[in-house]
Every structure is written in structure tokens, then in C-alpha cells.
Amino acid sequence: MLVVPSAPPLRPRPFAALGAIAPGLGLCLAVAAAASAAAALQARLWGRPWLDAVVLAILLGTALRSLRTPSARWQAGIDVCARTVLEIAVVLLGASLSLGTLTAAGPGLLVGIAGVVAVAIASGYAIGRALGLPHRMATLIACGNAICGNSAIAAVAPVIGADADDVAAAIAFTAVFGVLAVLGLPVLVPLLDLSPEAYGALAGLTVYAVPQVLAATAPVSLASVHIGTLVKLVRVLMLGPVVLALSLRTGGKGRPNGLPIRPLVPWFILGFLALAGLRSAGAIPEPALPPIADGAAYLTVVAMAALGLGVDIRVVAGAGPRVTLAVVGSLLVLVALSLGLLAILGIH
Template sequence: MKIKVKDILPGLIVSVSVGVASMLLANIIPKIGAASIAIFLGMFVGNLFLNQDVFQKGYKFSETDLLSYSIALLGATLSISTLMELGVSGILFIVLQMSITIISALYIGKKLGFGQNFRYLMASGNAVCGSSAIASTAPVIGADDKDKGIAITIVNVTGIFLMFSLPIIANFLYNLEPMKTSAIIGGTLQSVGQVVASGAMVNEKVKELSTLFKIVRVILLVVVVFVFGHLKNKSNIEILEEEIKDTKKGKVKVPWYVIAFFVACALFSLKLIPTQASLICKELSNKFEIIALAAIGLKVNIRDLIKQGKAVSLYGFFVGLVQIISATTLIYLIL
């Protein structure tokens, strides 16, 4: 579906305006940082008077597309040696953390009485990459729009609370040591935007490392969706065959910005991207990031957070709690 400029322009203008205002305010109060200011200022402005439908498409574009560009450009500033900082232990941490999250989400959802489709959506959304994972999983398992909408809402709500909580927890447990702080942020938070926002609240190093942890999770999206499709449709060969065809056609695939990130990273490592060009990419990446974080704040509807039902809220709370406990335990044992 083609994006119409007139549809995204109002929300894009607001997002850019809030982003620029945040950058200017960060010069006055540098200890808070533009990232944190952008989120809170966006939440304030959005809930006060700029939450109308006319802005939503622009907010979504700013959050998803600009953040994707930001991550792709970030690759042109990092070398392979930086990626290797995660190491085997970092990859193992992600795989185990995702597995525990999936199993826990399925178990907790069953105990709370939720249907199979909703449990699968919650598991993929929390384990991989929030709304994107839910959107990829829904058609494969045959989930309806109602389950999809509620899952996206509660996963994002959980992520918003964790986005602000994890830096505080990391400060208490690890004194903001970069690797461990990045692991708990990048290995736990639901969406890419939340990871970038939470990491940026700490410092630039943590933002970059936590994004690397998150990218590993995003890469594993294909595996998670395929497994859920197989579990749901294992008794129906025709549906499973159709699912495999869809996967081959690219309907379930690694996001383009992940591929672009690694390509840019490889080019930078081979010194095919000049230092000056890398600095420009870093500057653009930071600017796009701030605007995207402003859009994330603008999209937070506090009324929606309050309206969530008790059972669904408990579901999100318990899954988030398990994620924190498992992440801190695995960091202690592995990293």
C-alpha cells in the first residue's frame, strides 16, 4: 500500500516539531537528554490536545519508518568488532531469554483462561519485536483482528512501563555497566523503538549495544512465526503447506533495516565508508531517532492504558515480571 504524503504530513510535522523542541531543550538541561525529553514531551502534547485521528498515520510513519532509517544508518557507524562484543554468551542469552518468554507467555495465558491464538500473539509480541511480530504471526495462525488489536495494545503497554523501569533496575543491579544494562534492555523490551528509547536514557554506548541485542531477536522472528504456524496447524497439512508457501514468498521475513544495518556495518568495517560519511550517518541516525521517539510519546494514549481489563493487564504484568526475572538470572549465569 502506497503512503500518501497528505495523510502522513500532519503527524510528521508534529513529530518533527516535538523532536526539534526536545533537541533544543536538551541543550538547556543536558543531564536529561533529548531522547527522554522527546518521549515525555510527546506524551504531554499528544494526550493534551494532539491525539486526533488526523495525526495518527504521521505518528506511525515517524515511529516506524524514521526509526528503521535510523537503525540502518547506525550500521555505518559500527564495525564488525563492535558486533562481536555480544559474543557467543550474548547470543545464547537472547535465545534462552526468548524461549523462556514464549513458554511463560503461553503458560500464563492458559492459566488466565485466554484462547490459543491470543496466547501465541502475546508470546511472539513479547519475545521478539512487539507489534511487528504480532502482525507477522496473526495471519499464520489465523488470529482475528480483535485478538490482534488487544495483543498489540497490551504488549505496547507492558513495553512502555518496562522502558522506564529497566534503566532504574539496571542502575540498581549493575550500576549501569554497559554490557549487562544493554542485555536487560535489548533482551527484554518489546519493540525496537522502546529499546532505543530506554537505551538512550542511559547513554550512547548502551543504546548501541542494546540495539544489537534487539536485532538478534528480530532476526529470529522468522523462526518464531514458523514454529507457531506449525504448532497451530500441525493437524492441517493444507494450511501448513500454504504457510510454507507464504514464508517462501517473503510474507514472513527479516525486516529490511536489519539487512541494511549489517550491509552498512560490513562496508564500514572494510573502510569503504569514509570517516566523514560515517559521521554524517551518525548525525542523521540520531536526528531520526529523536523524531521517532517523539512519535512514540505522541502515540501513547494514557486513557487506553487505564481502560485495559483486569485479566489482560495481569497477563501483561506477569509476562513482564517473568522477563525481568529471567533476564537478570541469565545475565548473572551467562554474562
């Protein structure tokens, strides 16, 4: 009897995942290289880059996306850069920060942040309802604007029973308006004569996500990056009490559509705090700090290229005027509340 040998077991392909992300990763690296070269050229011609590499990477990525939407072949690598690469950059940023900066800010700022978040949620919800938005959509927009954009929307959605369409629409808006905030907020520095510390606090109070705060403050100064990141972290920590309050209000009867419960504190924030703690304890050698900072800056430019490649401006045009007005109105109220808090605390 002829014995047919069995087929050898399939061996894992260690480079399969790398091959899947290579096209999008290469595209992001190319956009980042072009942005860095353009920033360097500005510095050579005028002594300083008028548009930082971070901002240029977003603009170039958005322009490419507007000309032609990347196909599925490119998307895996773009997603890795927009999420994982940026999260690693945020973690590395912790090595340049001492936790003493947070304690030096004083309790007034910490209490004020909590107050701004609470008032921003209430006013954002009121604006949405006044414009005729359904309860769930108004809640998603209010929480996304007031706390941390996509993370807040993803955490709140299952608690209030929001459906996937509402979540997708709200997240699309935070993507577009998050980029607009990153690009537009630095304009307020000369207009309002803000110090680096005041601008950092303003960015931390208003910009949606931790990585976007990094992008908004990096072109201004390292001091802005530090205070902006710390203020933003306090805002993110408000997500836990807000989700708990909404859960108590709904009696735990949310999540009818199977939306997953998300972690309230993302891993990269924990990593950021861990490295900041090590820096504060003197456990990171001083010679290692400049390379870590340079690595964080480079990864941020790459991730901003991916962020721009993921922005579809047409989403705003197709969502309808009521949702657009609700998002814009909520964001303007948040900026006004934040400036008011800075004035009360005497941070100029």
C-alpha cells in the first residue's frame, strides 16, 4: 500500500506581520522625512522653522489623503503609526518629566481642571440637545470634547447604550476637529500673549487626546509639552468618575449593542507615569535622556504623518449642520472655560 506522507505542519511566518504594515509604514516615514526636511530648510533660510515638522507632517498627510484615499494595502501600517508609534512616543516623553512639576502646580489647578470638565460636559450636552441631537449623541459629543476624545467616546458609549453608528460619527468628528485644534491652537500664543506654561495648560485643557496635546505643544516649547501633558493626564483621569456617574444614572442597563467596555486609563499613560517616576527617582541615567527625547520627537513626527493620512475632511461636510454646530459650540465653550480658569489662577 502506498503511504502518502503527511504535509509538514505550517510554520509561522515571522515576517508576515511586518510585510502587512510595510507599505503604510514606509509611506508615513516618507511623509515624516519630507516634513523634517522642509522644517530644516526653513531653519536654514530664516533661522527658525515657521511651520514645525509635526505640523507639516499633519498637513502633508492630510493633503495626500485628500488627493487619494489610501487603499487597504496601506491602512495597516498607517494604523500602527497613528496608534502604537504615537503611544510609544508618549511613553518616552515621560522620561523628560519630573512628577514634581505636577505637585508644584498646586491644588487650585487640579480642582479647576475637574470643574472645567464638569461644566464642559453639562454645557456641551445642553448645546447638543438645543440643536435637536438625540440624548446619546449629545452625551457622546459632550464627553468626547470635555475629556479625551475617542477614548472617552469609546468608554461612555456602552454605558449609555449608544449604537455603533453614533460612535463612528462622534469619533470621526474628534479625528477631524482634533487635527484642526492641533493646527489652530498655537495661533493663540501671539494673539493672547501666552507664556509657554499658560499655553501648555490651555492645550492640556482643550485638545482631545494626549498624543494631540503633544503635537499641539511641541512646536511651541518643551515647557508647554510638560505642563500640557500633565494637565491632560488629569483630564483623562476624570473619565473614571464620569463613566461611574453615567453608569449609576442608567442603573447599569447600558450596552445593549455589545460595544466593548474599554480600559479607562490607556497603557501608554501608565507607561508615561512610570518613566516620569523613574526620572523623578533618578533611575534614568542623564546621558540617556537626550536620545530618549530625540526618539520621542522623531516618533511623534511619524505618527503625525499617519494622523494626517487618516483625516477625511469630507466627514464633516456629510454629517449635517447640527452635529457640526454642536461640536464647534462645545469646543468654543471649553476654550472659554479654560481661559477663564487660567485667568482666575493667574497663569499668563
